[in-house]
Amino acid sequence: MKRLYALVAVAALAVSLAAVAAARTTSAPTMTPGTLTIAFGDSAVNFAAGTVHGSTYVNPKGFEVDLSKDIAKALGLKTKFVYAPWAKLFAPGHKSFDISFQEATITAARGKTVDFTTSYFKANQGVLISKKAKTPHSVADLKSDQTCAQTDTTGLTWIQQKLHPTRTPLVYQSTSAAFLAVQVGRCDALILDTPIVASEKKAHPKSYGPVAAQIVTHEQYGAVLQKHSPLTKQVDSIIKKLWKNGTIAKLQKKWFNVDFAKIPTIK
Amino acid sequence: MHEVLQKFFSPHSFRVALPDVWMGFQLNLKLMVVAEILVLVLALAIAVVRGLPGRGSAPFRALAIVYTDVFRGTPLILVAFLVGFGLPGLNIHLISTQSNFVYGVIALTLVYTAYVTEVYRAGIESVHPSQRMAARSLGLSHWQSMRYVVIPQAVRRVIPPLLNDFVGLQKDTALVTVIGVAEAAQQAQQFSQNNYNFTSYIVAAVFFILLTIPLARFTDHLILMRERRESAHAT
Numbered sequence: 001m002k003r004l005y006a007l008v009a010v011a012a013l014a015v016s017l018a019a020v021a022a023a024r025t026t027s028a029p030t031m032t033p034g035t036l037t038i039a040f041g042d043s044a045v046n047f048a049a050g051t052v053h054g055s056t057y058v059n060p061k062g063f064e065v066d067l068s069k070d071i072a073k074a075l076g077l078k079t080k081f082v083y084a085p086w087a088k089l090f091a092p093g094h095k096s097f098d099i100s101f102q103e104a105t106i107t108a109a110r111g112k113t114v115d116f117t118t119s120y121f122k123a124n125q126g127v128l129i130s131k132k133a134k135t136p137h138s139v140a141d142l143k144s145d146q147t148c149a150q151t152d153t154t155g156l157t158w159i160q161q162k163l164h165p166t167r168t169p170l171v172y173q174s175t176s177a178a179f180l181a182v183q184v185g186r187c188d189a190l191i192l193d194t195p196i197v198a199s200e201k202k203a204h205p206k207s208y209g210p211v212a213a214q215i216v217t218h219e220q221y222g223a224v225l226q227k228h229s230p231l232t233k234q235v236d237s238i239i240k241k242l243w244k245n246g247t248i249a250k251l252q253k254k255w256f257n258v259d260f261a262k263i264p265t266i267k
Numbered sequence: 268m269h270e271v272l273q274k275f276f277s278p279h280s281f282r283v284a285l286p287d288v289w290m291g292f293q294l295n296l297k298l299m300v301v302a303e304i305l306v307l308v309l310a311l312a313i314a315v316v317r318g319l320p321g322r323g324s325a326p327f328r329a330l331a332i333v334y335t336d337v338f339r340g341t342p343l344i345l346v347a348f349l350v351g352f353g354l355p356g357l358n359i360h361l362i363s364t365q366s367n368f369v370y371g372v373i374a375l376t377l378v379y380t381a382y383v384t385e386v387y388r389a390g391i392e393s394v395h396p397s398q399r400m401a402a403r404s405l406g407l408s409h410w411q412s413m414r415y416v417v418i419p420q421a422v423r424r425v426i427p428p429l430l431n432d433f434v435g436l437q438k439d440t441a442l443v444t445v446i447g448v449a450e451a452a453q454q455a456q457q458f459s460q461n462n463y464n465f466t467s468y469i470v471a472a473v474f475f476i477l478l479t480i481p482l483a484r485f486t487d488h489l490i491l492m493r494e495r496r497e498s499a500h501a502t
Contacts, residue, residue, distance in 0.1 A: 087456075090460065090463070092274070092463060109461075109463070112463060113463050148447065151453075151456060151457065151460065152456075152457075152460040156457075157461075168449050170367065170447035170449075171447060171449065171453055171457065172445075172447055173444075173445060177352075177445070177447075180352050181352070181447060183356070184352055184353075184355040184356035184363075185355055185356075185358075185363075186351075186352070186355050186367070186447070187447075
């Protein structure tokens with residue numbers, strides 16, 4: 001009789017363990033069970049900035065970091081921050097993260113190789129000029145400048161498809177290299193998302209000329225996941241909830257207390 | 268399998284990417300030719316300085332040694348960053364206002380001159396000391412014996428390793444993409460990112476291979492010729 005009780009107890013335990021395990025895997029199918037692996041790119045002031053040690057991101061701070069923490073919390077997961085280079089972000093195939101926030105504009109072409117969440121930020125393209133460059137008052141003024149951009153950005157696409165400058169744009173692998181090029185005067189005008197250049201200018205005002213202009217493109221940032229990731233739908237509904245309950249607006253005010261509308265738009 | 272063929276070897280993408288990558292590759296060719304000429308001349312000069320006799324030339328020898336040690340030990344990508352971003356940052360007239368092409372040439376020349384100096388030095392030291400002594404006993408000065416006796420023999424001996432370094436230089440021209448030079452690798456990257464296809468990298472690789480294969484065969488030929496010549500001496 002005793003033996004029977006023991007057997008029943010073991011069986012019950014096994015069933016309940018299996019149920020727990022099953023519940024875990026269905027609630028959040030991540031790379032490491034129980035942990036959401038979140039990737040950021042090169043430090044972008046106010047979005048996600050921190051120190052990269054090997055592939056881990058140490059103590060990142062910014063809008064995207066807070067947002068990712070809220071999302072992980074809603075999923076019931078712990079967070080792990082890693083570094084993922086921008087140049088590889090939209091390459092097809094396996095990703096080294098569950099989700100990545102890199103101020104990535106949602107485009108149809110990129111959507112062929114990765115999953116995008118619904119938008120968590122809206123932005124235009126900003127023109128950050130070097131200290132010795134002349135302020136452009138129109139898109140035509142920009143044509144004769146030495147422009148530069150980061151590889152695989154909507155800013156670069158804009159230069160190549162809309163601006164058609166007289167001088168070949170300089171293309172850099174990382175945001176930091178592009179900023180450096182403006183600092184040392186290699187590049188007259190960097191075309192990159194307004195919040196990124198405005199934040200950088202605010203953080204290091206003496207290194208650059210003004211954010212002279214912005215070009216209205218109405219870009220929407222989405223988080224990047226591996227194509228067909230089972231997480232995308234869940235994250236989408238969480239982001240929608242965070243928009244609705246005012247969390248995202250609060251975070252934007254906390255990190256970007258900059259009025260982007262004050263930057264003149266050029267056509 | 269079909270996926271791999273489409274992503275890496277799509278004939279359509281090959282045709283479309285070809286003009287862009289070729290445009291970039293012309294820059295690689297220019298970088299390579301200009302840098303190689305500078306390297307061959309400067310490296311020989313530094314190798315000769317390293318071999319200068321006497322106590323009076325000790326500081327010059329030391330400088331040559333420090334130069335080769337530093338630039339042989341520094342990765343090209345760091346030198347490219349230092350030259351391509353550092354020099355313009357100095358804000359000095361002429362030094363800071365060159366094109367990225369010029370900075371690319373400077374970085375490549377600095378690093379490869381250090382390698383090639385060592386190749387020349389090995390060649391100079393491989394010439395038997397009796398040759399030099401014989402030249403000096405005929406009344407030739409140090410410079411004359413170097414110019415007419417040692418260096419002609421030394422250079423001939425090191426042509427195969429020189430060509431080997433030349434191949435390395437050709438390939439490393441792709442590294443200056445990091446300072447914003449729109450060369451073949453960068454053009455290939457842009458095509459790849461705009462079209463989600465890796466065939467453009469294959470196009471660039473094909474260009475580099477087509478350039479190095481004739482050089483490799485030429486090196487083989489030179490080695491064979493020398494072996495024949497030397498074995499003819501023996502008999």
